[in-house]
Amino acid sequence: MSDEFYRIKRMPPYVIAEVNAMRHAARQAGRDIIDLGMGNPDQPPPQHVIDKLCEVAAKPTAHGYSQSKGIPGLRKAQANYYGRRFNVDLDPEREVVVTMGSKEGLSSMATAISAPGDVILAPSPAYPIHTYGFIIAGATIRSVPTTPDERYWKALDNAMAYTVPRPTVLVVNYPSNPTAETVDLAFYERLVAWARENRVWILSDLAYSELYYDGKPTRSILEVPGAKDVAVEFTSMSKTFSMAGWRIGFCVGNPELVAALTRVKSYLDYGAFTPIQAAACAALNGPQDVVEENRLRYQSRRDVMVESFTRAGWPIPNPPASMFTWAELPPGFEDMGSLEFSKQLLEHAGVAVAAGVGFGEEGEGFVRIAMVENEQRIRQAARNVKRFLAEHARG
Numbered sequence: 364m365s366d367e368f369y370r371i372k373r374m375p376p377y378v379i380a381e382v383n384a385m386r387h388a389a390r391q392a393g394r395d396i397i398d399l400g401m402g403n404p405d406q407p408p409p410q411h412v413i414d415k416l417c418e419v420a421a422k423p424t425a426h427g428y429s430q431s432k433g434i435p436g437l438r439k440a441q442a443n444y445y446g447r448r449f450n451v452d453l454d455p456e457r458e459v460v461v462t463m464g465s466k467e468g469l470s471s472m473a474t475a476i477s478a479p480g481d482v483i484l485a486p487s488p489a490y491p492i493h494t495y496g497f498i499i500a501g502a503t504i505r506s507v508p509t510t511p512d513e514r515y516w517k518a519l520d521n522a523m524a525y526t527v528p529r530p531t532v533l534v535v536n537y538p539s540n541p542t543a544e545t546v547d548l549a550f551y552e553r554l555v556a557w558a559r560e561n562r563v564w565i566l567s568d569l570a571y572s573e574l575y576y577d578g579k580p581t582r583s584i585l586e587v588p589g590a591k592d593v594a595v596e597f598t599s600m601s602k603t604f605s606m607a608g609w610r611i612g613f614c615v616g617n618p619e620l621v622a623a624l625t626r627v628k629s630y631l632d633y634g635a636f637t638p639i640q641a642a643a644c645a646a647l648n649g650p651q652d653v654v655e656e657n658r659l660r661y662q663s664r665r666d667v668m669v670e671s672f673t674r675a676g677w678p679i680p681n682p683p684a685s686m687f688t689w690a691e692l693p694p695g696f697e698d699m700g701s702l703e704f705s706k707q708l709l710e711h712a713g714v715a716v717a718a719g720v721g722f723g724e725e726g727e728g729f730v731r732i733a734m735v736e737n738e739q740r741i742r743q744a745a746r747n748v749k750r751f752l753a754e755h756a757r758g
Contacts, residue, residue, distance in 0.1 A: 378721035415645035419638035433461025488726035543682035671745035695756030712751035
């Protein structure tokens, strides 16, 4: 009997878990850890959403199997959201499927449309599921940059010219996790044209669609005329409505890809708990002031973080979107490596961040810092960082 399982062998240790384990141990020991590592919203969902969950859960008939593709009302609510927000027309029956978070949706899509030997184009650095969802399915990854400039287009063209077999899928993620980079509609127009020319499917991850700042809304690839011929888009309730643990997301767009995902999911799950889906309907159909409130909350935290960390001696960039900043290791720590730096910062400053190498080789030399603590705690983190930098800098 062999324990050399094929898919497990293709997966390296989950680097982010190392720091998470250290953080957990420190808290178990009674230490105060300021957790800026995981993108875990610290606010609850709106009260009317929680009320709807409780109301439906109280019904004796609500506890059986749900619908794998999502209840009709929720698929319609998501289609209506796309109409309001992006002026995109979606058919709830053929072009919308509910997923158990965007992470599950992406991994199930990888299972549905890729086979061993297929080549997938994915960003680097990347949220791990963008690569490992396909690696688990047996495909091979060819990395492309996240930077939406001419280097990106050159990398795409080189991949098509020199990769055997030719890539079949391109994963894009803007606003990017972890880098927080954004793109405009002109970028998506060029991307759709490229995908048509090269016969490549596009999977767009738009999980941070509503966390944009300074009055510059994010765009959807489906706004491009004809995009549904080549693309689907994944979104999530996690960040927009602070419903991360509820595990509700969506895949919308190309009917062929949506059908493939729906069919695979029908074998894997019976869908999210019906009361959760009903509550998600209440979130999408109800008052949207919470969306703006969350956006302003994260923007305020961003401003405090950039100002206080920079004053502490660690200049960090001002992200235009998402709930993260993607920061180079501070002066004097460049040779330490992102994982060791993250461990040292946790141990000596009580501040947890995510090591950049956990997002791929191109993430080395960076850390991802999440804006998931309030302004007071962020300022305290900056004070701890300042002391750590003064005491431990190598240069």
